Amino acid sequence: MNSNLTTNRAGGLLGSALDSVAADYLVYSEEVQQAMSEGKPIVALETTIVTHGMPYPANVQTARSVERIIREGGAVPATIFIKDGKIRVGMTDAEIEALAQTGHVVKASRRDLPVVLATGQTASTTVAATMIAARLAGIxxxxxxxxxxxxxxxxxxxxISADLQELAQTEVVVVCAGAKAILDIGRTLEVLETLGVPVLGFQTSQFPAFYTRDSGFAAGYRVDTPDQVAQIAHVKWSLGLRGGLLVGNPIPEDAELPPADIGQAIEAALRQAEADGIVGKEVTPYLLAAVERLTEGKSLQANVRLIENNAAVGAAIARAYAARG
Structure with missing residues (x-):
């Protein structure tokens, strides 16, 4: 059992006891285990990008590229998935390849975690599930x-995605290129405000919209350095304020798609989804695949660039937070 689970964060005796029990469901890769023992900065990564977010082989190539960028940024990647009743924190190249080739993989969010763990199913982790796993592991x-x-x-x-509620209750800094452009971004930001989640624009005052740098909505606050993000997280959690921080990091300028073009593709994809009766957790992967077809692959290229950009920023924030001791 990993003692870091009960010493890396404040939560009281009950919280420590619960985390100790949860530790029985965590397995670490050798690289992540060593990083923890040496106090190195670690960045958690989800796996729905491998199983539901991108086609093969772009999914595997992107997962490996993101891990490489995080290592080059002075941090250690911890890609998370579920197999044989365990939350696995950190993956080898072979495991990433095997997950991409697995026929049936559950897309696991908070509600799915107890079921897939108890039944031994293989699952990739959504934003919500990855946040939970990261917190349990002290990432x-x-x-x-x-x-x-x-x-x-x-x-x-x-x-409404469970990601929003998770941001309200789980203490993790989430670096993203905004909400997915297929969503109602204005209402998403309203819900985040109601839930008390700080929304930070990284080197921008505008909230990004995934494929484009400006959603038309303002970020709650602008931050310009990784250290500012680390300081805000430190203060928030030191005050006992539950929940995470959302860092909106815009897609690189040279990778941004024309707003009008991506808007038309999304509207067409939404009509297709409605006609095909797509509902629930299948909506997002369906729409992303449809948008990729409609943009002739340009949206996939943009998706790769934005997550690689997020990885570089995330590694810098992890280093800044770790430097605080």
Missing amino acids: HVFVTGGIGGVHRGGEDTMD
């Missing part, structure tokens, strides 16, 4: 492409 920074949020028409369907 403070998590990099993803874009968070989930309120789906368009969500005021009627109530299709």
Whole structure:
């Protein structure tokens, strides 16, 4: 059992006891275990990008590229997935390849974790599930492409991602290129405000929109350095304020897609999804695949660039947070 689970964060005796029990479900790669023992900065990564977010082999290539960028940035990547009743923190290249080739993989969010662990199913982790795993492992920074949020028409369907509630209750810095552009970004930001989640624009005052740098909505606050993010996280958690921080890091300028073009593709994809009766957790991967087809692969290229950019920023934030001791 890893003692870091009960010493890396404050939570009281009950919280420590619960974390100790949860540790029985965690398995670390050799690289991550060594990084923990040496106090190195670690960045958590999700695996739905491998199983549901990108086609093969771009999914495997991107997962490996993101890990490489994090290592080059002075941190250690901890890509997370679930297999044989364990949350596995850190993956080898062979494991990433094997996960990509696995026929049926559950897309696991908070509600799915107890089921897939108890039944021994193989699962990739969403933003919400990765945040939970990162917190249990004492990892403070998590990099993803874009968070989930309120789906368009969500005021009627109530299709709202569990990612938002997780940000309200789980102490992890989440670095992303904003909410996925297929979502209702305005309502997503309203929910985050209601839940008390600080939304930071990294070197921008605008909240990014995944494929584009400006969603048309302001970020809550602008930050310009990784140390500022680390300081805000430190103060928030020192005050006992639960929940994470959301860092919106815009896609690089040379990778941004024309807003009008991506907007048309998203609208067409939404119509296709409705006609095909796509609902629930299948909506996002369906829409991403449809947008890729409609943009002739340009959206996939943008997706790769933005998550690689997020990895570099996430590594810098992890270093800054670790430097605080």
